Amino acid sequence: MYERPELPELVFTDPDGNAIPYGHRWGADGPPKRTYSLTRHPERFAPLADVANALIEHLERTYDVDVRYTDGMPEDAPDTVRSAEQGQVRIARAATLLPRHDGCAPLVIAETTFPSIVVAMGAAGEARAPACGCDACDESLEESAELLERLVFSVVEGRFQERYSWTDGIEITLGDLGGASYSREPRHVADKERVDALKQSQRERHGRRWMPWPPRRDDEDGTWVPDPEPLRLWTREEREAAIEAALDRIRRRLRSA
Template identity: 85%
Template sequence: MYQRPELPELVFTDPDGNAIPYGHRWGVDGPPERTYSRTRHPERFAPLIEVADALIDHLERTYDVDVRYTEGLPEDAPDTVRSAEQGQVRIARAATLLPRHDGCAPLVIAETTFPSIVVAMGAAGEARSPACGCDACDESLEDSAELLERIVLSVVEGRFQERYSWTEGIEITIGGGTAATYSREPRHAADKERVDALKQSQRERHGERWLPWPPRRDDAEGAWEAEAEPLRLWTRQEREAAIEAALERIRRRLRSA
């Protein structure tokens, strides 16, 4: 079972020496204009790296998945990870997790020098923790850790789904129930590489949903079996073919009698 590492109680102060209550800084009037696109203490997010490492270790021990670690940006990194490198921010290291069943969504979990964690999911899904990181958004370390865990565990539990259509563009759902989040990116605004990757993925999966990751098998020979297809009514042609096959078996028995 996954267990979050203990988060340190970090205290940061403003120019007057007062402790900054991250997550509860702004009232009904909202943040000041000067706080947008500015992050005074990005180091408060550094413990997210330990949370990401704990998640990766949990997935590697629990699920039937291959894990590849790289320093810096992986050569085959998806565009959703490459786009995290902007200005002085770079990918410091990454873990690529490939389930051993084609029906399961792959994951890339990467650490940036911000510091932050970037997650690429499936063919076109992307998320970051913290989601923004600027002072105006006022994200706390604990909320960012919860966000990262929800995203990663939603993928492995089959609660991350993505879909592309000509009319709706890219649609992505993360989580389930009342905690689910839904986003839509119109076709004309979506990145072409992401669209192409998702269309290719849908063709390979024949439009099927992403499945939950299979549990790890201790025996090397053991292979995970996909869930049985749901029962459905036969078509008229299938019924006639089954009847004809049964009649042919009866004829062969009578001829050999």
């Protein structure tokens, strides 16, 4: 069972020597405008590297997955990880996790020099902990650790889903016990590399949803048999294809009558 490493109780002070209550800094008036482009103490997020390491070790022990560690940027890093390098921020180290079943979404968990953790999910999913890191967003270390864990386990448990269509662009759903979040990136603004990667992934999976990662097996000869895929609502493309197939059958019958 996964257990989060104990987070240190870090205390940072403002110019007047007062402790900064990260996570509870701003009242009803919101943050000052200047704080949107400012991060005075990014080092408060450094312990997220320990949380990431604990997650990776847990996944390697528990699931049927291959893990590859690299210093710096992996040679085959997806565009969602490469885009994290901006300005002076670089990828310090990364772990690439590839489930041994093709129907399961891969993960890349990378530590940046900000410091922060970048999580690349499936073919086009990407998120970061902290999500932003600026003083205005006022993210705490504990909140960022919880976000990182939710991201990772949403993929492992099959609650991360992604799809691309010409009409809707990139659609990503992330679910957890508290509900689900949905995001859509229109085709005309989506990054081409992400679109191409997702389209290729959908072809290889024949449009099927990502499945939960299988548990680790001690017997090398064992064959993992997935549970039946749960019922789901059809996408617009699937509905249109089914209607067209039905109409085609009717037209053939009328021609043969």
